[in-house]
Amino acid sequence: MPANDSPDVRPLHQRIAADLRDEIMSGELEPGASLPSTARLKERFQASNATIQKALQLLKAEQLAVGRPGAAVTVREHRQQTMRPADFGQPAEAAKPYRWLTEAAKRGRKGSIKLLAVGEVSPPREIAKLLDLPDGETAVMRHQLLSLDGEPAELVTSYYPSDLARGTALAEERKIRGGTPTLLAELGYPPKETVDRVSARVPTQEQWEALQLPSELPVIRTLRVVYSHNERPIEATVMAKAGHLYELQYEFD
Template sequence: MTVAVIDSGAEDRRSLHERIAADLRDEIMSGDLPPGAALPSTAQLKERFSASNATIQKALQLLKDERLVVGRAGASVTVREHRQRTMRPAAYMAPAGPGEQYRWLTEAAKLGTQAHSTLLDVGEVRPPADVSAALGLADGDTALLRHQVLSIDGEPVELVASYYPVDIARGTALTEKRKIKGGTPALLADLGFPPRLSVDRVSARVPTQEQYRALRRPSDLPVLRTLRVVRSDGGRPVEVTVMVKAGHLYELEYAFTPG
């Protein structure tokens, strides 16, 4: 299928090697270059992109740094096993059953990967403006923050900052700097605030300095930022979470019923 190219007249100000890497990255992530496939030769890429050998090598190095391809000088460069993971938010909503692990861990295990969560901080803070608005807080009000980083197979892939109304959190395990068995959805349900509705707002952003370092970004690839508002009975917001994922590692899948 031929896709029409739209020329708006706007100039692509990225370096040529970044533009080449972007085109090849899209072909890898869309499956046009499947796992195990060899990338076109350097000579073919030079002709396709009207670029020098040095520029092609810089483009390929970007993809190697992102661990999308493997290869060395003088050898063919091949596509690694696809690392992009399809996330289905609905699979993580229900509280874990008695004695079960947090659903993020069990869902990752189904994909044959080993997941781990590291709790970074717990404490009362003034949340960001969008979080404060979602929780219905007045100016200057605080919320309880539980901040963690999630890793898969030893690689950090997501930063998670969850905020809770202090009148719900105080005096509970939410305030303790330790993992909560079964996850916070199960604890909220036990406290009388079962999750009834979850609404996600997803945006693509350039990573902040903290996100860049914590997620060990190889370049300034965008991150996916999800603002999730969880409501309980009566529509009360009981948890607002900001999740930041490495953009080239994830896609989100939402299923809807017509009507």
Template sequence: MTVPRTEQDAHDRRSLHERIAADLRDEIMTGDLAPGTGLPSTAQLKDRFDASNATIQKALQLLKDERLVVGRAGASVTVRDHRQLTVRPAAYMAPAADGEAYPWLAETAKHGGEARSRLLSVGEAAPPADVAAALGLPEGGTALLRHQVLTLDDEPVELVHSYYPLDIARGTALMERRRIKGGTPALLASLGHPPRLSVDRVSARVPTQEQYEALRLPGDLPVLRTLRVVYGDGERPIEATVMAKAGHLYELRYEFTPDQP
């Protein structure tokens, strides 16, 4: 039986400084407060939110910790060029051409800065239940895991766990602890498993301990968790990847055309 939420349940129970930071963060993310723009003065924020000076300063400190604004107490606070990345998932599906960088690195480089991937581990592992189901593994089944963190200007922005069926991975470069030239889509294609379809399931979640530490998250910010399943010929799943992105650094862009009758 579903218990209806009461009006009291729906009340925002966050601390006032967290609510103020949330409103200002949204204005920064949407561009209402553009990079280089000064935030309203402390006096203006006090009037707007009916808050004390100490509460306003706590809210601003949250935004400073998130590297969205910069400034000193008693001085003007300015919106930083926070480089929120607009990601086009469809751009990552095609294998890289000979001599070209892995699509994530090439796409991210368009925003400026230096993008890198750092491989953390490679080995056989039991995947999460949703990954196991996506790959069609039996109960207790394992897959090859390639675990890496992606960085922009040496700051971690995405934690990646990629899983591959063992019968595809065995005896290939997927099993080696080294980066794969051109990325795994190019390698899979060379192995006779060209990517044909990619399906994303995206959710916003409270970060796990691993995600919190690996991404150096500054506070109670959500992560965007994407489960991406890549299918080859015959709709066979050939890769399942769990990507955790810092929620305040990313937005996802999907492009659609209307279904034809």
């Protein structure tokens, strides 16, 4: 079908970038490989030179491709990271830091955590329902930005029932050694079950800015609820990651 007759209403350069992005992220175009020449891309997509260059510029901005004027555009060394949620939900080993840091180190990367805000708040309706909070009940919120090698990786907002968190380190504006799973276990609420709901969302303004997103690519949004004894919900967390840089791996028996 000619490009101008496509039912896809996105600008042509965005459609071209979408097809090439999929080939990069699926491994069809391997790291270090040259993208097809401008002439071949013009023929394939029935597009002008300027349109092809705009598409390639998007891929460069997303750090999926790299190139200089007069040189071939190549696939950047694969930056998409596979995250295993099961690696982060359990309490850290004794005297060890939060698993975000230790798991990053296992992969040869440097993890860091920036605490953005802590406070007792009226949680979003969705969160209040998941935590079984009565109408008008507050929750303790912890808002953090997790980074890898100095680049923002995940924006995290966690909520805890106030009757559980008030007066503990969860309500204090400081980092918690070992992470919140460790502290919850020490408080007598070890995580027993975790339920994740994963979706793709258009980034909010805060997510777009905090994650330094290059365009309107979707974020991976994970809504996690952690349960302790007697199926009591003890934590509800919203996590957002750049959709073009991360994928989630779940394993089932």
